[in-house]
Amino acid sequence: MAIMGAGPSLRGRVSECAALRALVSGGRSGGSAVLVVRGEAGVGKTALLDYVVEHAPGFRVTQVAGVESDMELAFAGLHHLCAPLLDHLDKLPEPQREALSVAFGRGVGPVPDRFLVGLAVLSLLAAAADDKPLLCVIDDAQ
Template identity: 65%
Template structure:
């Protein structure tokens, strides 16, 4: 296998790859999906994510990396995840748009309702 082959590093991970394929198929069909990959360091979580990204051509893929030093910063992870989408903020309904604008420091205001930000 070459380094560009999506299955590199996934020997014996057939069930996991099939689950990822199903998640992607559901997303392509317009269904909402959530997937949590967890495990000890070095077990292949990153390889599974790279497999999914390689299979997700035509899909928008957003990534965020948790950083312990940002744990106390409200909405830091959400900001990192949503940064590539900020040009579409005006497409959101007013209450959600305003809440995100305040949460991300784009406008002044009171601490936004977490449900509106979410």
């Protein structure tokens, strides 16, 4: 099934695809939003995430998928998500830059405070979004 002027959609997912396109449109206009897609295994959550990525031309996209083997590694998923954005690391205040460097194994020092790492990630996302809209896609976050 296709929606006129909107490109291909997923069969039976007209409302979900419309919501994803609206989310992208809002981001393109300077807005921000968070969307959590929940459901049983095999219902098409990943297909919806792929759809939103395909319908976000002009966005800087960063993606990560949960990997069970990464669960034992502190900040592994965060590192995968942020790695494409590290060209903006120099825009962060020194304490945040250092916290991310240590958390991601790029620097040495004591284990950084989780809240400082979180603040650094938010600052990094904001810096990356200054250039063009940013879409972060996280699949299997659990």
